């Protein structure tokens with residue numbers, strides 16, 4: 001059989017054969033093949049040839065008239081050297097566009113780089129040895145951002161090197177960079193659209209806040225950082241100060257896992273349908289009020305119930321606060337009293353909830369209803385300020401120990417223990433997040449929730465269960481997008497606020513900004529601090545308007561790539577280009593992007609164009625080490641992709657990624673797995689070809705002089721292997737059509753195995769046969 005035809009593409013030495021096969025008249029021989037190949041070296045040869053002949057560009061040019069298959073590249077964040085997980089995504093982002101190209105489609109692939117955001121800032125902060133936001137201010141925002149830009153450039157170079165080495169065909173020369181003025185202006189245009197539609201607002205809400213990064217996080221960022229944590233669990237007495245319960249030395253019993261918030265205690269809440277009792281822990285003299293259902297859970301074995309306490313006897317009752325340092329001078333009547341709220345349950349705790357409006361959303365709502373002050377003695381770096389002398393300067397969570405000791409000393413601590421639960425940490429820097437009351441800018445995504453759900457219903461998810469499961473649940477619990485970040489290196493929020501009348505103007509381009517400022521700003525770098533220096537005239541009162549200090553969430557940048565990669569709508573031709581390229585037929589990224597790019601891409605497009613921006617999405621699993629642990633820098637178990645491909649070859653790594661189980665299962669990657677791929681698959685292919693060329697050369701056989709015996713007259717072995725080949729081709733085609741690289745790989749592995757271990761092994765004597773014996777049979781075998 002004609003192995004040369006099927007394997008010519010795999011064997012770089014065989015370039016002459018591969019080409020001349022086309023011209024059937026020319027008689028060709030086969031170049032000798034090394035018995036023990038050096039795959040990485042062979043790949044270098046292929047890469048050099050691709051480069052020399054500009055093969056990727058030609059593969060696109062040859063399909064210039066083909067139907068369009070649209071692919072969007074999710075931009076990696078250029079905040080560090082690429083890892084093995086980047087290879088995974090890039091391998092899947094390569095195979096399906098290649099397959100479609102082979103099927104006749106035109107598949108333009110524009111690379112992209114995510115340049116902004118806290119990850120990039122953190123990398124530069126590390127370089128400079130910074131630990132606080134103030135360090136950046138002292139250093140200078142212009143200098144800091146220049147270093148961010150340089151850092152991005154440096155890492156993009158690394159990414160490009162990896163992209164080329166692993167054979168990912170994507171246009172890096174014309175990549176989109178989210179930090180270019182063209183991209184930023186496009187994002188500004190989109191924000192202006194949302195602003196005009198009244199979809200952007202400033203809200204004073206309790207937000208998840210990273211005290212190290214000094215910024216609020218969006219819900220989808222918070223969702224990425226949950227981890228197991230051990231926090232204190234404390235039961236604290238709050239002595240009642242009025243009425244008969246006070247005469248009996250009774251306290252309200254509250255439970256918290258954040259003792260540091262007790263300093264900001266403002267009120268407590270009880271629940272309408274909950275039964276409360278006066279009870280006493282074994283060996284304790286002073287009774288407490290607690291929910292009847294929680295007596296033994298809160299007070300332990302041997303607790304005794306003294307009697308019922310009606311809800312009305314509790315409502316409005318005042319108590320003594322656990323701390324008084326930060327108390328307001330002139331508190332309102334409801335200060336430190338019992339209020340009734342709808343969120344109180346008896347699933348855990350005591351049925352009496354401690355409220356600290358500065359650090360809880362429910363707490364804040366009650367405070368607003370009751371006119372209670374927001375007591376916040378915690379600075380933007382998460383430390384107690386001077387109002388709390390005993391703990392001033394301490395990070396709040398670090399102060400827990402001292403706070404608990406203080407409560408114990410004053411007889412207010414009934415019990416203390418540990419509480420294991422999942423707690424949100426900053427997904428970038430690992431600092432525990434705090435709920436923190438501060439103003440932030442939001443996009444009102446909840447107003448489009450139904451549209452998002454509708455659009456999601458039409459997406460072809462792989463695996464399918466993500467649509468109604470992980471992602472659908474996420475959309476069903478949609479909250480408004482916390483858009484602003486109090487940071488430096490990002491797309492500046494294009495809002496200018498009037499110093500006189502407070503009117504806010506949203507700017508959609510540099511041209512518009514120039515018009516408002518009365519100067520030509522077309523060459524302005526649209527980043528901090530340069531945009532901050534631009535003062536525009538307020539259209540309402542003519543006063544001076546300055547930009548708000550925030551930049552935006554970098555997830556909004558990457559979610560804008562369908563239009564911003566084209567500089568839409570300002571760049572000439574961008575409208576037409578966008579209409580052609582939207583929406584994507586195919587995207588693929590890691591599974592954790594359900595709350596990242598998959599969401600931001602869908603949300604931004606639905607907000608702006610009332611439709612989603614992708615049809616098929618392939619989710620990829622995590623890369624884990626040989627022990628099944630997730631690779632991370634902090635664990636020190638990451639692998640350098642360059643070292644892996646230098647040692648085993650990119651083909652081995654690609655094959656492992658594509659075929660080792662479903663794309664969305666976690667996969668183990670290490671030298672051992674790659675050695676297996678080389679030994680079991682690549683060398684099997686190679687040895688088969690080696691065997692073939694050896695005998696083809698001995699016999700001087702060439703496909704040009706082959707006049708094969710009609711298939712029907714060939715031995716059953718030949719007919720069988722040809723049938724297997726046809727079946728494998730069919731399987732591979734159908735599987736790749738369905739975005740199933742695993743099955744495609746399995747079909748190929750199966751065929752290679754049949755070919756090598758059955759066909760070649762059983763047919764060896766036919767190749768060995770003397771030149772005169774059974775000539776036609778031998779030719780058929782070749």
Ligand SMILES: [Zn+2]
Pocket residue numbers: 210211212213214426427428429430431
């Ligand atoms: Zn952080």
Ligand SMILES: [Zn+2]
Pocket residue numbers: 498499500501502503538539540541542543
């Ligand atoms: Zn004004």
